[in-house]
Amino acid sequence: MSPLVKFSPEVQSARRTGRPIVALESTIITHGMPYPRNVETARRVEARVREAGATPATIAVMDGEIFIGLSDAQLDQLGQAKNVMKLSRADLAVAVATKRTGSTTVAATMICARRAGIEVFATGGIGGVHRGAELSFDVSADLRELAETPVTVVAAGAKAILDLSKTLEVLETLGVPVIAFGQDEFPAFWSRASGLRAPLRLDSPADIAAAHLQRGRLGLPGGQLVANPIPVAAEIPRETITPFIEQALAEAEQRKIAAKAVTPFLLQRIFELTNGRSLEANIELVLNNARLAAEIAAEIPRQRAL
Numbered sequence: 245m246s247p248l249v250k251f252s253p254e255v256q257s258a259r260r261t262g263r264p265i266v267a268l269e270s271t272i273i274t275h276g277m278p279y280p281r282n283v284e285t286a287r288r289v290e291a292r293v294r295e296a297g298a299t300p301a302t303i304a305v306m307d308g309e310i311f312i313g314l315s316d317a318q319l320d321q322l323g324q325a326k327n328v329m330k331l332s333r334a335d336l337a338v339a340v341a342t343k344r345t346g347s348t349t350v351a352a353t354m355i356c357a358r359r360a361g362i363e364v365f366a367t368g369g370i371g372g373v374h375r376g377a378e379l380s381f382d383v384s385a386d387l388r389e390l391a392e393t394p395v396t397v398v399a400a401g402a403k404a405i406l407d408l409s410k411t412l413e414v415l416e417t418l419g420v421p422v423i424a425f426g427q428d429e430f431p432a433f434w435s436r437a438s439g440l441r442a443p444l445r446l447d448s449p450a451d452i453a454a455a456h457l458q459r460g461r462l463g464l465p466g467g468q469l470v471a472n473p474i475p476v477a478a479e480i481p482r483e484t485i486t487p488f489i490e491q492a493l494a495e496a497e498q499r500k501i502a503a504k505a506v507t508p509f510l511l512q513r514i515f516e517l518t519n520g521r522s523l524e525a526n527i528e529l530v531l532n533n534a535r536l537a538a539e540i541a542a543e544i545p546r547q548r549a550l
């Protein structure tokens with residue numbers, strides 16, 4: 245066991261008894277949702293993973309230590325703290341070396357999950373290629389991480405604030421399997437439809453687990469992106485959300501929001517512009533992803549034993 249990562253008692257016990265574990269990220273808590281809904285949601289997501297028969301492992305860096313599984317007190321502390329670092333691949337080692345506190349993005353969570361031997365991870369939506377990236381060069385490190393680190397990531401697609409067709413192009417270039425779950429179309433976070441066909445489609449956790457294991461056997465590095473559409477009852481139709489996304493993007497440009505601040509700014513503005521509806525949808529899609537991730541995590545060891 246690496247002394248670099250600290251397991252919560254619950255995760256440690258799951259490791260000992262071989263129960264399936266699902267990694268969860270923490271940037272969604274610190275930079276993706278307002279307090280106290282963020283903490284409440286984090287707890288509900290953990291509960292959803294447990295209901296589906298797996299153990300949740302929320303990952304964050306606290307005072308320079310990588311925690312795999314957070315206590316209730318740590319979760320609350322993180323949810324309320326100001327000036328928490330947003331840690332991606334580039335920041336992780338600096339944060340640990342200088343004993344900082346930071347939340348992990350999709351990229352950093354994948355890195356930590358892999359170190360901890362966790363193969364499945366649930367989040368809301370991955371980062372991707374931002375609109376206007378041909379000028380800004382703003383492409384999330386999440387994409388390269390998917391190409392490199394063998395973790396299956398369950399998300400409701402990429403966040404619809406992005407340029408989804410460029411995001412799919414980059415994922416294809418990087419050799420990342422993008423697998424829509426149960427539909428042909430690539431989902432668009434708050435909406436089930438994006439107008440773009442997903443490159444791959446699978447309809448069961450068992451098939452996703454089989455593909456995960458097959459990548460390993462073929463010696464292919466990197467993970468899989470499972471794009472799980474938001475439940476029908478919770479979705480905000482594309483026509484409804486689009487004008488709000490466009491307004492938030494225009495404001496971000498006017499205010500010269502750049503780099504790591506872009507995604508949190510856009511999520512917060514869309515929350516305000518939709519009178520909170522985008523947050524409700526975000527919560528529901530994360531819960532939905534948590535359940536599917538737990539089902540995949542349970543299938544992997546079952547199939548490995550065959």
Ligand code: PSU
Nearest residue numbers: 271272276349350368369371384504507
């Ligand atoms: N999913 C959500 N809300 C979020 C995120 C994901 O529902 O806030 C976070 C993830 O941590 C993801 C990050 O890695 O947004 C992307 O940030 P950027 O665009 O700066 O790479």
Ligand code: MN
Nearest residue numbers: 382383384503
């Ligand atoms: Mn970026």
